[in-house]
Amino acid sequence: MFSDVKVKFQRKNQILFSRDSECLQELIQLIQQQTHRTLVMWALGCAKTPLMEFEEKYPKEKRPRICLTLCEDWARGKMKMDKAKRAILNSHAVAKEIDDPQYGALCHAIGHAGATVHVETHALGLPMYELTALVLKHGIDHFEAPVHDKINFYQKRLLYWQDNTDKLKLEWVDFLLDDTKPNKERLLSEKQRPK
Template identity: 50%
Template sequence: MLENIEEKLKKKNTILFSRESECLQELIFLIQQQNHRTLVLWAFECIKVPLKTLERKYSEEFRAQNAFEICQRWARGEEKMPAAKRAILECHAVCKEINDKSDIALYHAIGQGLSTIHVETHAIGLPIYELSAIVFSHKEDYEIKVKEKIEFYKRKIDECKEKVDRSDLKWAGFLMKDKSNKEKLLALKEIDN
């Protein structure tokens, strides 16, 4: 299931998973079946874990939390995309200022997750980076931790699917339009090629 990880670690890769990773195929399929709002809610829920981890370690660093708050407002229609895009880029920029591979991957996971608001194809970036962080921080027992995290992602999708249309959640107009899932369209395009 995690056949290429050791090879990527030896090569000192910073991203250890991809859309082609066998262990992510079921999750990708689930992502392809969801509407945009469900994936945004899922990303928000999943981001809370790495956000707390980074806040404990970098108590003076607020760019990831700021991006999260701005993107929550964007998803509600209370903020415009340019402000959210700047905040997401600032979250990614933290990576240039730190050296810990795991933490760098977590900041990228948050940025990718928040970018899900823009388009569904960013959703898989959250696990790609967060799972890489898990491997970097749990070198001895990462396989179990990665499998547990993938199960967590799948459970969260189911939970978010159930609560996405609750009346207490406010959504921006562009998220209320149920369009074709871009992740699914990407997969169909790859099949045609």
């Protein structure tokens, strides 16, 4: 289930998970069934964990937190995309500046969570990078149980938001209210499927 992760780790890849990772297939299928709003609630909610972990080590670095705050405001229609986009890019920039692969991966996870407001395909960036950070934290010989537990957590949270997002009666930017558009993660999968 984790053979691709081990190969990427040996090659010293920056990111150890992909859309092809066997361990992510059930989560990807679940993501493909969701509305854009549900994925936004899921991604922004799940990103709080990597944010807390990041801030424990880098308490003075506020760009990842600003990213989540501004992207939530964007999702609610309280601001335009340009400020949120800049905040997303700033979260990614932190990863390069700190020269710390584990915590840099957390910054990328947070950036992708925020970018989920823009398009559903960013939602998967959250687990791909946060799980990479878990592998780096626990090491190649001890990562499987924590990664498995985190994937289960993602699935449970996604099922929770699938059932509860619209019950909250939150304000949304207009494009997130349009359920006629197909899920972009599902479209990407269909496009990549062999014919």
